[in-house]
Amino acid sequence: MGKKISRIISILLAAVILLAACSSTSSSGKTTIKYWSMWNKGEPQQVVIQKIIDAYEDANPNVKVDVQWMGREVMSKVRNAALSGDAPDLTEQSGAEVEGALIKNKLAEPLNELLSMKIPNEETPFQDVFIDEVLPFYQQGEDTYFIPYEIISSGFHYNENLFKEYGVKPPATWDEFVEVNKTFKSKGLAPLAQDGNIDFYNAYYYYWLVERLMGPGTLVEAAGDKTGETWGQPGYLEAAKKVQELVDNKFFADGYKGSQYPAAQTAWASGKSAMVLVGSWLSSETAEYSSKDFVYKAFPFPSIEGGKGGKDQAELYLIGWVAPKGADKKAVQDFLAFAMQKKYQEGIVKDTKNISTRKDLEAPEALADFREIVVNASSFHKEYDGLQAEYPDWWKTVFLPLDDKLIFGEMKAEEFINELQKQTKDFWSKK
Amino acid sequence: MRTGRKKLTIPYLLPAVSLYLIFFVGPAIYGLWISFHEWSGFTDDMKFVGLKNYGKILVDPIYWQSFLNMMLILFVGGIFVFLIGFLFTALMSQGVAAKKAIRAIIFFPQIIAPIALAVVWNYLYRFDIGFFNSILTSIGVNPINWTGPNNIMMSAIISIIWYSAGFYAIILLAGVDKIPNTIFEAARVEGASTFKIFTNITLPLIWDVMSIAIILWGINAIRLFDFLFAFGGAEPPTRMWNTAMYQFILGFGQRTPIYQLGYSSAIAVTMVMVVLLFVVTGRKLFKREVYEL
CATH class of the missing domain: 3.40.190.10 (Periplasmic binding protein-like II)
Structure with a gap:
């Protein structure tokens, strides 16, 4: 009887191991970008970002963007995950929070290669699509950690x-x-x-x-x-x-x-x-x-x-992306280059009624004055x-x-x- | 036989004890250890600072303001919660009709999430179109700035009393239910007043239940967080922080990236000490011979 039970347990164990092996094989070769967002499900920005993710996955069948809508307290969650070595590849928040939580603690990956990458379907270098001074605003020395996509002032x-x-x-x-x-x-x-x-x-x-x-x-x-x-x-x-x-x-x-x-x-x-x-x-x-x-x-x-x-002189309060330490930089940079395409960033203006960081996108009518203040500013300061x-x-x-x-x-x-x-x-x- | 039982005790206790050690005692000891460090919680870089965090608490005005708020909830809130609880107890022991319905009604606030209650109370307190000010203005009285800087803590305490009183009244009433009706009837026949019945019969016979209810209130009041946090709005102002809120904001930053996990842990340790002090003192104060029914 005892032998029988131990044989059944052995067979079950072997089956579990085999199944586990099968599942890792099926996922091997597919890159996963773990993305923790500051938006909550249903918010206009969440809808826009979800559309970008869907389009990106369609265009790159070998990449999966595993997104979690964490809400505004996302940095606390990133911190806890970073401590256990399980930080996401990509997250977002205001520049001040990202700087205070990640950049100053040396917990962010520089995304310097991204600046010269071409934006898909536009053939424009990534850094050239931004309103002047916005992209380097949170730069530390020669390193760019923070990629802003929304301007608040x-x-x-x-x-x-x-x-x-x-x-x-x-x-x-x-x-x-x-x-x-x-x-x-x-x-x-x-x-x-x-x-x-x-x-x-x-x-x-x-x-x-x-x-x-x-x-x-x-x-x-x-x-x-x-x-x-x-x-x-x-x-x-x-x-x-x-x-x-x-x-x-x-x-x-x-x-x-x-x-x-x-x-x-x-x-x-x-x-x-x-x-x-x-x-x-x-x-x-x-x-x-x-x-x-x-x-x-x-x-x-x-x-x-x-x-x-x-x-x-204008205030810049930016919302943007950052790659925490240990992120898959190549995958993240590829995704961000894709996300900054004009056709997707239009959603920030039309659907979320905010100012985009792209210089070729006008602001929603209600914010036209704010955009003018920012575009015509001779210098900027943080909020x-x-x-x-x-x-x-x-x-x-x-x-x-x-x-x-x-x-x-x-x-x-x-x-x-x-x-x-x-x-x-x-x-x-x-x- | 006895040796056999002894051998079985450890394996039976082991799962529960290990879970308790891993999920309660372990983190508590780790929290105490963190309180002796300066640490953001983001990196491995923990700097041992000994008792510095505790020294800082002594001269931190925000901590003492939050401590005062915690004490206001504990004592001012507590007095009213139990006054209302006793009032219900006294009335119910008089044989009020529709006892069950009254119990259900006074318990209602407890089944609503504290965050939802906080939002509702905020609307009631609104200066321009709030419920209370609408009543005041309709009778020709100037509106009160209920959530203004000088009133916000008291307004919060009123709401806390409102939603807590029912819960503690129910506990006390459960104690009253144990008392046979014949005792009350005999007292009434003897001509005892409601007050006399309450002080000489009800109170002594529910003493053990009452002491547990008070200790439970103490623990809940000291660690109260959700209602107060939501009541404060998007960014609760400093003047309404209690110690639990201060500890949370220092440790987890909220919208401001503070992240002082070491100092925050030291504050948490002081809260544990207050709870212990309250429980030990409470138990000593309420220690009394229990009347058997």
């Missing part, structure tokens, strides 16, 4: 018809901006919409004011100063005073301090406020709430007299001056809580700067 959104109705023109300078706010307020319309529960939306004001007053790189410089002394320079205080000016004049819509996203932006889209300072994703997020005569327009953050940063990637914990635990207090009127400009000085010094002393 921030500025003031407004409804052109509403501005006409109130006889107001988009302001170019800070003084004009304040006047425009006063006009709306005097006529009973809340000038500025703000979803106060999102701290990084609140931070747009102070960050942009510092950019305009002192130029790019100055926020990062102050954050990285271990003594905290840099915050003592007058420009930082002036920027804080200008935020306080908006608060003191009650330009923000009632209830903004507790406004839970997306309450304020949907109220703006339905005409309950005049302007909102946020990223270029706003038009696609609010399209279903806006009336038929709503004409999406945008203007860049106003310049400030005597400021070092002009309006010709929030690159603070998210450079000093993420300082950004999250020092700056954002203090900035919330400033924009909620719980702290005056001088106190804000004093606290920044003190807390920055404390932060670095604990490192």
Whole structure:
């Protein structure tokens, strides 16, 4: 009896081993690209990317793109997989997150060969299809790790018809901006919409004011100063005073301090406020709430007299691909060259209503102004001056809580700067 | 025979004990080990820093703010959860009609996902078109900024009390069910008031159930995460972080690539200590002779 059982077990084991061997043989010769995406199933970008994958697999029957729709927390999952040596070949996120999570930790593969590869059916070198400065934006030395396909930038959104109705023109300078706010307020319309529960939306004001007053790189410089002394320079205080000016004049819509996203932006889209300072994703997020005569327009953050940063300077917030360490570089580069074809990137514009990084694709109508700002810019800076990637914990635990207090009127400009000085010094002393 | 049984004990225990060791004790010890390091969790490069992470906790204002929020949920939330629970218990032990229906109704919030509840409560609290402010404005009272910086934590606690009270009331009521009705009837015949019946009969006889319910609340309140995280919206503001949220955000970054797994683990260890302290103190405080029925 015992012998019989052991014989059956042996036969079963042999069958399992044989089956396993058969399956590896059937898959051998077929390359698999493991792709973890930041999009969720059903999102417009997911649909566009799925179409690219289907077309690529049809054109390359020996390649399978094994895609998983992971959502925005994809970098945490990539980290865990990287630790167990099981990272995907390809993933995507915003440039700041990719830089902070992978590039700075030397966990990304350079994709330098891709730059000179020809884009299929177009015969154009890969690097030549991008809007100037966009592809090398996250370059580290000679190495290119990050391949952007979507451009986001921030500025003031407004409804052109509403501005006409109130006889107001988009302001170019800070003084004009304040006047425009006063006009709306005097006529009973809340000038500025703000979803106060999102701290990084609140931070747009102070960050942009510092950019305009002192130029790019100055926020990062102050954050990285271990003594905290840099915050003592007058420009930082002036920027804080200008935020306080908006608060003191009650330009923000009632209830903004507790406004839970997306309450304020949907109220703006339905005409309950005049302007909102946020990223270029706003038009696609609010399209279903806006009336038929709503004409999406945008203007860049106003310049400030005597400021070092002009309006010709644009913010670049890029979404793109990266190949984590150990990826099959050849397969990934081949796929990315295929994906950047004009006919597929058109989906980013038409279906996702975003700005493509390809220079030969116009923006959706609602974002035409944003694209103009980016294309005509003389120089670029990262979103929030690159603070998210450079000093993420300082950004999250020092700056954002203090900035919330400033924009909620719980702290005056001088106190804000004093606290920044003190807390920055404390932060670095604990490192 | 006894030796035979002894021989069998180890093989019978082994599967359960090994699973417990591998999936609970092992990771916990590893977490403790990580807390003595500086580590992003991305590379093998773990730097041993001894007790530095624990020293950092002592002077970290965000940690203490999150700790305060955790304590607010634990104690302020706890007081109201059990007050409501006792209220139900007192009423039900008075022989209220439709007992089962009331029980089902008060238990309803527990069958809904906390994230869905958080979204609903956010709508109720909305400043412009929220339920509460609509009522206030309809009676001529100025609207309240429920989710504003000064109120958001209290608003969250009110919601937590609302969805938790039913669960703990049900536990307490299960204890009340053990008490024979004759005891209540005898007390009523003797002329005892509802309050007297509750304090002199119900409470002593459900003491063991109550102590377990309170300890369970403590553990759940300390590690509360999902509801609060969703209630905070797309990017929960720092002022409403509890320690569990702070630990998560430091370790896993969310939208900001922080990734301080070492420091995050140290915070997790402090949470375990708080849970242990609460459980041990609770058990000592509630230790009392159990009345046999």
